[in-house]
Amino acid sequence: MSERKGPEGATPGFLVWRLSTKWRVAVDRAVAPLGLTHAQYSLVASLYGMQRGGERPSQRRLADHTGLEPLYVSKLARALESAGLIERTRDPRDPRAVQLALTERGQDVTQRAVKVVQGLLEQLLEPLGGLKSPRTRALTGELALLLDVPLDLTDERTQE
Template sequence: MDTGLLLWRVTLQWQKKITAALKPLGLTHVQFALMSELERVRSEDGQVNQKQLARRARTDEMMTGQVLRVLETRGLVIRWRAESNRQSILVRLTDLGHERLTTATPVVKAVDDTFFGAAEPDLRDLFTLLGESETA
């Protein structure tokens, strides 16, 4: 079987499990990914705008804006126009968003540990290669 096709199938199976695990928390996988990236920015004591968030999370800019709009209506993120550049929309987690992410993170980690656990030694090499390809 083609390696790319195999990787695609594994990714789809993994995403299906993540989606099912996050559903009771009212989050999608993309919402969780964007919220996780916002938390990383916060822990670095920085700010990020929507465009930068999309770049950091490797998501489509337009889709990122749509997802953030949903998260904002649910009180999980707050967005505002930057003073220095009115076209730039800054975004951060609210306290409620931080709480929801804190609840969701161990759920996602448990799925990851179960799904990838048996292949752990072999996956380290693959993850190293994938990480290197992102910076190339």
């Protein structure tokens, strides 16, 4: 196993961007035969997990969970509904909210997609010792920490 350091002088931001781009492209290619894009996969996989936990989330709740913009989740949900993978219904407690659920076909496609993406994740994490290795757990903790940092997009340093 080689100790690759990445491009000379690369910043953490550049490496995060490159890794996220690499991951998005790999997932896009892997789930395309199932009729999904990476963004659609993120939505149905999250919905699948939430449903397994007994939740029937609103589009807003799913947007918060995935980190996607609510308007984009709405667009993705409409496309997935047209493809017969999810159903969108009005929340009886809040007529403004739309609840989402996977259809039977959607559950089947999602389960297959999760297996494919899980295989990709194993490949990606193999240099760290695999999905359950201490290095992967440490990386996961560090990434979660960074995701929790609020960013002030109005910071005067960005205005110069």
